[in-house]
Amino acid sequence: MAEEGYPVLAGRVQQAFDYLEETGTLQASQVIHEEARQVDSSLLNRVHTERHIAGVGRTSYDFASRLSAGAAVRAGEAVWTGEAANAFVFTGCAGHHASRDSAWGFCYYNNTALLVRHLQKAHGVERFFVVDTDPHTGDGTRDTLGEDLGVYHLNFYAAFGEGEEPESTRQVDVPFPSNCGDASFVEALRRLATPLAKESRAQMILWNMGHDAHAIDYGGFQLSLHAFPEMTKLLLALAEEVCQGRFIVLLSGGSEEYVARHTISSIIRHLAGLSPLPADTGEEPAPDTPETERTARKLVEKIITELGFDTEE
Ligand SMILES: [Zn+2]
Numbered sequence: 001m002a003e004e005g006y007p008v009l010a011g012r013v014q015q016a017f018d019y020l021e022e023t024g025t026l027q028a029s030q031v032i033h034e035e036a037r038q039v040d041s042s043l044l045n046r047v048h049t050e051r052h053i054a055g056v057g058r059t060s061y062d063f064a065s066r067l068s069a070g071a072a073v074r075a076g077e078a079v080w081t082g083e084a085a086n087a088f089v090f091t092g093c094a095g096h097h098a099s100r101d102s103a104w105g106f107c108y109y110n111n112t113a114l115l116v117r118h119l120q121k122a123h124g125v126e127r128f129f130v131v132d133t134d135p136h137t138g139d140g141t142r143d144t145l146g147e148d149l150g151v152y153h154l155n156f157y158a159a160f161g162e163g164e165e166p167e168s169t170r171q172v173d174v175p176f177p178s179n180c181g182d183a184s185f186v187e188a189l190r191r192l193a194t195p196l197a198k199e200s201r202a203q204m205i206l207w208n209m210g211h212d213a214h215a216i217d218y219g220g221f222q223l224s225l226h227a228f229p230e231m232t233k234l235l236l237a238l239a240e241e242v243c244q245g246r247f248i249v250l251l252s253g254g255s256e257e258y259v260a261r262h263t264i265s266s267i268i269r270h271l272a273g274l275s276p277l278p279a280d281t282g283e284e285p286a287p288d289t290p291e292t293e294r295t296a297r298k299l300v301e302k303i304i305t306e307l308g309f310d311t312e313e
Contacts, residue, residue: 001036005064005092006106008218009253012260013090019261020268023277030272032084036071038063039114043073046121047113047144049101056108064092065108072111073118075248079204080123086236086247086271088264094252096132096208099143105136111250112206113144116151119204126150129202129242131193131235132157133185134210134252135178135219141208146171152200154192158220169199169307177295178220181288182227184296190234191300195309197238204246205239207231211254211263215286219253224286229266229276236271247271 002014020026026033044053044066056062068091075087095111097104112130119125127150132138135158145151152170159175166172176188197205211228212219232249239247249267254260266280288296304310 001064001067001090001092004061005068006061006094008255009094009106010064010092012255012257013092015257016260016264017090019265023265025265025269025272025274028272028274030274031268034074034078036067036074036090038066039069039073039109043114043118044069044109046117047100047110048098052101052103056103059108061093061108068093068095069109069111069114072115072248072250075250076115076119076204077122079246079248080119080125085245086239087249088268088271089248089250091251094134094210095250096134096138096141096252097136098140103140106253107140110140110144112141112208115206115248115250116145116148120150125203127200127202127204128152129193129197129200129205130154130208131189131205132208132252133189133213133231134208135213135221136210136253137173138208142171152196152202154196156189165306166303169196172196172303172307174299174303176221176299177292179222180292180296181222181286182224182230183285184288184293185221185223185227186230186234188296188300189231191304193235193238195304195307197242201242203243204248205235205243207235207247207249208252209249209263209267210252211256211259212252214254214256214259214263217254217256217259222286224283225259225262225266225281226283226285228263229270229281232267232270
């Protein structure tokens, strides 16, 4: 993936992986490292059109895309069957902008949708909660899974706090103000993901994690390294509450090697129950101002009210 992935995303893969090795994370007895294999073509056909698959086949990212999708599907299998308690999926091409018949933004195949379709067919898994905190909207995930009544999709993206009203609790878009600090962001995630995870009665929680949400990376958010282990803690705790801890993190956008190293390390170490490395949060938290805090709170309360949940939570 580091060699053949999309150039913007690929450079970070080896860096992040090497750092896991240097810090002893990969060698820890709680961590299983598995090489990805290419996704089955028959599974691709169940998510994407022939025309789209043929089009991707003519790009130089076909192999890395198939490998990324295969990694996601294998993670789903390992976590569902209990071979692994949870999983982190490295990708060379991301997935959340890949629709049935089109794709953009370094994405070709929808890794999340392929994982879901595999578990539905192979194991009869019916209910999933997909959380997307990449600052770019998960349009491909909505396109490929939106009609599926068993899939809840909470979709954060960088905007100005203005957006359309949510259609249902199954499909919640959060046009989150891009200048907010860590605390506002994590609090918004907590207040929205908690009731949705419970209502969804998900059997697995999937997190599309883009570290382009970090202030120095290319996405629209201004988060610091501190936000990523906090989000991991929160979502893993929710998974423990609703689905015996079945939780998978799928690597999405982000190109900064420094950010990749520390966010991926802090996430994997938390998933594995390893002690955090101080270097992984060795920067100042991203602050809120009274105004960003207020804008974020107002947005979250508006969405919660529209969805009919209790705003007191
Ligand atoms: Zn992104």
